Amino acid sequence: MKAVYIREHGGREVLTYGDMPDPVIGPNDVKVRVRACAVNRVDIFTRLGVRGTRLGLDQPHILGGDAAGDVVEVGSEVTRIRVRDRVVINPKLTCSQCHYCIAGQHELCISPSMLGSTTNGSYAELVKAPAVNAVRLPDSLSYEYAAALPTVFLPSWNILIRSAQLKSWETALILSASSGVGTAAIQLAKNVVGARVITTTSTDEKARMARELGADEVIVYSREDIEQRVKELTEGRGVNVVLDHVGEGFWPAASRSLAPGGRYGICGVTTGYKADLQMGLMFLRNQTVFGVFMGRKEDLRQIVDLAGKRVIKSVIHRVFPLRDAAKAHEVMESQQSFGKLILRP
Ligand SMILES: [Zn+2]
Known part of the structure; x- marks a missing residue:
């Protein structure tokens, strides 16, 4: 698959558009064909390796957290999400096993991670995520508008x-x-x-x-x-x-x-x-x-519901092709934008 990845931390020049292996899903994961992903400030911090985002980078690392797209494969244990569902991915990954997760207080999970920061992310044609992090989209919500929702x-x-x-x-x-x-x-x-x-x-x-x-x-x-x-x-x-x-x-x-x-x-x-x-x-x-750091899984379901009813909407400044991720980072760093920057694989 095509993806935007980094091999080292640094300026926008370290963003590379190229081939990466397709993600391999586990029994509780879904694989999503990304139709849109959003650029967030954390992507820039991760690219730079600042604010606690420094990675070992013994492998190329794909940036990006927020994503929306079509489910193309589900793990053997997944029952709630099906192939061809349109979904948005919550990039806050939690263990689903600690007492906070069991109580639904996902933001307090004792072993959290973040799509695109600690695992390969969504600046790609395909991304994998736990099925519990996928929220089905109403028909009224486009991939671009949906991808812009979670992190903000x-x-x-x-x-x-x-x-x-x-x-x-x-x-x-x-x-x-x-x-x-x-x-x-x-x-x-x-x-x-x-x-x-x-x-x-x-x-x-x-x-x-x-x-x-x-x-x-x-x-x-x-x-x-x-x-x-x-x-x-x-x-x-x-x-x-x-x-x-x-x-x-x-x-x-x-x-x-x-x-x-x-x-x-x-x-x-x-x-x-x-x-x-x-x-x-x-x-x-x-x-x-x-x-607060992000929110609970149920919060995103409510946000998606309200966005589908047009009570709230994503404000999108500009949409870029995925290969132009560096340009999108440049616009975000220039602070000239109003609203979200979206990448489309
Ligand atoms: Zn947990």
């Missing part, structure tokens, strides 16, 4: 819906509207919860797109002070929930924007991972700071 909607869902339990009468601050996570979180907070949404972005053009997506207020941080604007927009109260996937660069302003009783969820640290935490303010204001 799962952590957003985990933070906003389950962990912070955002309410319709509350206000959420979603940092960085133009990223995949930003576009997902704005829609969940607005279309699923019905909360008031304040978001941040760098340009007026991106601000316009964020409003189109449902944001009530957009702070253009290149010329506006986030903390000051949040104060004005909330009449000094602050926001009830912050969804932060950018980390260090925005923590000072965002954490000071949190209302008493506020919940601050972190699912990424793209600008850096260290922060000064004002512990005194935290207990005086009864605030919670928490992290």
